[in-house]
Every structure is written in structure tokens, then in C-alpha cells.
Amino acid sequence: MLAVAAMVSTAKCATAQDTTRKGVRIGLTYQPGTKPVVVVLPISGVAGDSIAGILSRDLDFSDRVEVVTPTSAVAFDAARGNGGRAPNYGLWKTLGGAAVVEGSVTAAGVLINVHDVGQARIAEAREFPLPSTPLSGDWRMALHGLSDEVLRWISGTRGSAQSRVAYVRDKQIHIVDSDGAEDRVVTQGSTALSPAWHPKAQYIAYSKFGERGTEIHIADLSNGSTRRLTAAGGLNITPEWSPDGQWIVYAHGAEDGTDLVMAGALDTGPVRKITVGKGTDNTSPSFSPDGRRLAFTSGRSGHPEIYVMDTDGANAELLTPFQFGETSYRSGPSWSPDGRRVAFQSRIDGRFQIVTINLRDRGMKQLTNEGSNEDPSWSPDGRHIVIASNRSGSKQLWVLDAESGRARQLTRSGGARLAAWSPIISGAR
Template identity: 40%
Template sequence: MCWAAVGCLLTLSVLPSFRLSAQDTSAIDRGVRIGIVYRPGVRPGVVLLPDRSTALDSVRAILARDLDYSDRFELITLPGGDSIRVSAPAAARAPGARTTAGARAHTGGEAAGLNYPLYQALGADFAIALAAVRDTTQVTIHDVTAGAVRRLLKARLPTATSSQFRMAVHRLADKIVEATLGTAGTAATRVLFVMDGKLYQIDSDGAGFKEILSTKGRAILSPVWDRDGRRIAYMEFWSGHGQLFVQDAATGRRRAVTDGATLDFTPVFSPDGKGLTFSRAIEEGTDVYTFNLRDNCCLQRLTVGRFSDNLSPAYSPDGQRIAFVSTRPGLPQIYVMAADGTDEQLFAPFDYGVTGSSNAPDWSPDGQSVAFHRDVAGTLQVFVLDVRTRTVRQLTSLGRNEDPTWAPDSRHVAFVSDRSGYRQLWVIDMETGRIRPLLQQSGVRLPAWSPRLPETEQSTP
């Protein structure tokens, strides 16, 4: 990890202000850092190079925000913009800059005259240049330390007025993250949520706030994505009845899965996409059931509550296990069972008679953690269970924080928080502890973060 070493060196000796201030670029730093070890200066620095042409300004702005929100980089802004990029002599004046002939001599794509030593002096490990070549947008990723082009990405972006434009740029951002760090980003994702009984979506960067569905006389609750991002499921609630629907995310076509005669809620797709598992409340109590979507048959009850309620199923990504909420200890707590309903056991440890209610489990896509919320002193806080060690840690403490939902990178969690005074959507990065607001609208409930959305996606419903 050469960038880490360089980063530390620069942090300590050369330009500490760049390194440390990068953390606060969002100006939202009221978040809680309980249980999170933040290691300043170990994230690679990235500089998004300016361009004389304004053609790609909006692309650059979206990419810059996506890279920032990935929380995987220190985003470095160039003081003075263009002048620094083109004026090679500036490198000589930059403190700590290395002026190796190789770095300057290197050319790649648009990189002629790129001032690697300067960027390195600023703390950059990567420099990213954009160029429009006919109808193709070219992204050149320079490895500043190596002084060479690391990768050239090409994308044919839709026009900026197209409804597909932003998502296409987000996909490009995810490819940049993958090309630099080896793991894809999560920019090309959306979060579904409910407000005033209507279903909404918002892009991962806070743009694209849009109503998807409202049903007269019924409230939509508990939206959820299937694993490939092509379908969503949700519940329509009215007068004590809950009916489950599965909807095509692209076309908006939907079908009812249950008839609404009973109270069916908290639907979740099985990871293989064949089943819809949910909670059903009848007079005998609430239990987890599963329905075969592919064959449109075979309702099967998975839990046998009798004197307790069992609800809110959440599959492990391999589909082998289901985390769920059970009231068998009195107050609801997080349990786990095999996907066929056998081998039920306590999942998230608690102190009997002390620990408050625990609800709303969501299993991380990497399978290692289960996020949920727990009543702490009369308000709700987001917790994370380590699946292997079965230990829990509290992620939030400011205000009321609930209904966590994992991003596909298994490090970001969106949740509802009233820390601002209103119930809004927030995102926390588990690695850095950085918290940012995703949506300023109030009255937001029950968010569901999508997987990386498929490229074939048409328009949204």
C-alpha cells in the first residue's frame, strides 16, 4: 500500500491541511463515531483534473460527488484550477514534489504534460482526466505514484437531458472506483422509501427524487429490492389489511402476490429470486411465510409462533439463513433460522430485562453483518451484528435512528434519523464514520437500498 505510506508521510510532514480537511468536505460532521476506528490519511487521494472544455462539466461534477460519497478516497481539489494543471514550473515550486523525468515524460491519452509530481505533492495517488472524443467520454486514470496511466475507460453517455444520463455517469463512477481500488462503487444505485403512504426513490447521490407509486385509500409500506435490481416488492395497507405486490422496476407492471384478506407485511425476495418471504398477522399471531413466486404457489409457513410473534425476515446473501424478529423472549429480538424454518436460535445477544426491543434486521450483501435497530433509553439506534462473532455494536447515538438498509458495498448504511429535527434519510459509512444526509424531505420511512442497478434498465416506473 504505497499510497498509505506516502499519505502518512505527507500528512505528517508536508501538507497536513489537505489530508485532514478532506474529511469535512460535506460540512456534515455531526455524526456519531461510536465503535468506528477512523484512520486518517490512509485513504488514497484522488484528483479529478479540470478541463478547459465545459462540455463535461456536469459529468465531472457528478463523478466528483460519487467519488466523494464512496468514502474510499480523499478528494483533492486543485487550488487555482487550470493554471496549476498546465503550468509545469509550478511543480518545481511545490514543496516535497519529485520531478522525475519519467513522470513528466509519460504520455497517455490526454495526459501529455500531466504534472505527476505536483499531484503527488498534493497527496494524490490517482489523477483522473476526462475527455470527450466524438460521442465517447474517455476517462483516463493516472497512477500518480507510478507515474503512468493505470486505465483508460470509455463510455458512451446519453445526452445530459436524457433521463438515463445521471445513472450512466454513476456507472462510470463505479467503474473508476473498480479500476483504482478493485471493488466497484455503489453510485449506480437507488434508495426506495415511503413518505405519506406513497412510494418514492432517490439516487444514491441525493438526486433523482421521484414518486413511483401512490394508491388511493391505501398506504404503501416496506418496499424491498430483489437481488438483481429488476423487481421491487412492497405492501399496500388499508383498514388492517396488508396485500403484497411484486413490481417490475423498469416498466412499473405489477402483480398481487397475496389477496389482501389478511395482514401480510415485510416482504423480502429470496436471494435466488424465486420466492417472496413475508410476515402474516392472523389471530393466532404473526409468523413468517414464504411463497413460490416462480410457480405461483405453495405458501409455506416457516415459523411456528403460537405464543410469540415472528416477523421481518432478512435472508443471508447465500439464501441459506433468515434473520428475523421474534417476541419469544418477551420483547422483540433478532433471531436466525435456516431458510426452511428449522434451527431457530438467538442471533443478536441481549440482556434479558435490560436490552430494549430490537427490530428491522437487514443482512449485509457480503454476509458478514446484520444491521438492525434497538430501543436504547426510549429511542431507537442503529446497531450492527457481526455474524461470525455474534457481537453487536452501536452505530448511532444522536437522535432517533432506525430502519437501516445496506448499500451493495456492505460498508454504507442508509437509515431514517430525526437528528436534524425531522425524520430524514441519512447515510453512514461504516469505515470512516462519515454521515451525510441523503434527502432533506421529512417524514421519510422504511428505506431500501438497491443493488447495483442493471444497465438494461429502461426508464423508472
């Protein structure tokens, strides 16, 4: 049994803080309260290796389960047991396995069986259609959807693999899949900043340097067209879509400070001013999931802090507590999808770190301490936060597990920043 355990390894990803998990301790170090172990069996057939590989990695990136992939035929046979017709439930139960994922390539896609090891039976089975071109962008996104569904079967919570991250690199807006694949640029020309996703992920709003100021533009990802939302001139930055997709809140700066305003996303109707900053800076709005409140950065107290208010500007209150004897600098709030927390960046010992604050008890939790870490944005399932960090020497996007602080590197080209995590991409494009 130890021999078998030694022949399997957990799917690992590059991580700077991953110091607690090792691949060959399955069954020996498993403790109640740690994550359930999911065994992903090899998949034969066309692109079977890729399917099993992407599925295993998505499940690992979810941080909700411990993924084990048998790496040899011996391990595979042992895992299968019973003449190869069913997983060796007894063995996996002893090793701490909670679920075994078994896939087989079909004409239309892939058939997935998820075995409940404890019950020694198939808990869920479904054939997932896949686009006909393996490893194409659409094929990958469909497979990520499969991963999210498998995770829901096992853990009860759908994952966020079927999503993308928009960010800024080389002065342009880029989009990359949640697993780091399919990186592409969606803007061109002058400096573009602060991408924000439409709630259905069809559009991205962003700010762009113009001749007379900075403008808000909207890119339609379905056809590659772009249009300008704001009039030329003045400072127009940090757009954010309302959860219903009808409105865009952004920061408008003139000669009397920068205030948040709300504009119709689809028309050129009047713009409504939300904050009354009296010459201060008010930027970086983030909607509560119910669309009723906004978190934002304001310098109204003399230095940037996080505030929350109603979407009409009423009931503004300082969210982050006063730091006695220190000039704090907190900015870039992102409201969690469950509505309970706000993540932001806070200057600590001269560098930005990612902190979350619980809206109920105002308890704060620092998630990073390595390098400088900025611009948090929550994953659609609320488990992860994408950030920009220079911990590897260059500025890259990293994905933090908001529970454990575990981090994985998302991008591989320097200068990545201002990330925004998309909603679930439903329906492959």
C-alpha cells in the same frame, strides 16, 4: 507548494458528523493508513463540469478515497505540469495524491484516464459511452457506473454509486438515486410500506393497506404495472426477495400471531409457513447472501429481538445477546452483502440506534448516537448503510459509512423512512 495546496479543496458533502476532515490539509496532514487521495481534474466540453462534479461526488461518497478537485486554473496548470500534457506527478506525490483522474468528452461519451501517481503512468483508460441527453436519469446512472468502475481501478473494490434507494414518504414508495438525485414516486393510493428490491432491481415488492387487511404488491419498474401477490384479508407485511429472485418471504398475521411465510414470487402456488411463533410476532426477514439463512425480528421472548434461522425454519437462534436488567427492543435486521454482519436497530436510552453484529464473534458496534435512527439497509458493496434518522429535526434518509460512522443526508423532504438499498442497476433504464 503551500499556495497550491491552499487552492484546492476536497469535495465535501453535507454531513453532521464530518468533523475530522478539512479541505486544505492535503500533503500536510496525510498520514499512512488514511484514505488514498484521488485528484479529479476538471473536464472540458459539453457537460464536462457535470461529469467531473458527479464523478468527484460519487468517489467522495464512497468513503474509500479522499477526493481533491483543483478549483482554479493555476492549480489546474500546476497539477498538469509538463506543459499541460501530463499530470505533475511529482507535485501530487508530494501532496499525498495516489491517483489522478482525467477525463475528456468524446462524441460517444467520455474518455477516462486514471494515472497512478506512484508509478507516474496511466494505469487505466477507457471510453465510457453515455446516453445522449446530459443530466437525464439514464445519463446519470451510466455516469455512476463510470464512478464505480474508476473506484474499482483505484481501490480494488467496485463502488455502489450505480444504485438506488427505495423508501416511504407521504405513504407512498419513492425511489431516489444513490446520490439523492432523481427522486420519484412509484405507487399511488392507500398507504404503502416496506419496499424490497428484486435481485435484478426490476421489481419492488411492498406492503399496501387494503379494505380488509394489508397486502403484498409487486411493482414492475420497467413498465409501471403493479400486481397483488397475497389474497385479500389478514396482515401481509415486510416482503423480502430471495437472492435468486424466485421467492418472496413475508410476515403473515391472522388471529394467532404473525409468522414468516414463503411464496413463489411469480405464481400463486401454496404458501409455506416458516416460523412457528405460537402467537408471537415474527417480521422483517432478511436473507443471507447465499440464500440459505434468514435474519428476522421476533417477539417470542417477550420483546422484539433479532434471530437467525435456516430458510425452512430450522435451527432458529437468538442472535442478539441478552441485556441484563433491561427490556431491549431490537428489530429490522439487514444482512450484509459479504454475509459477515447483520445491521439492526436497537433501543438505547429510549431511542433507536443503528448497531451491527459480527456473526463470527457476536461483537457489536454502535454506528449512531445522534437522534433516533432506524431501518438499516446495506449498500450493494457492503460499505454503507442507509437509515432513517431524525437528527436534522425531521425524519430523513442518511447514508452511514459502516467503517467510520460518517453520515451524509440522502433526502431533503421530511418523513422519509423504511429505506431499502437496491442492487447495482446494471444496464441503464
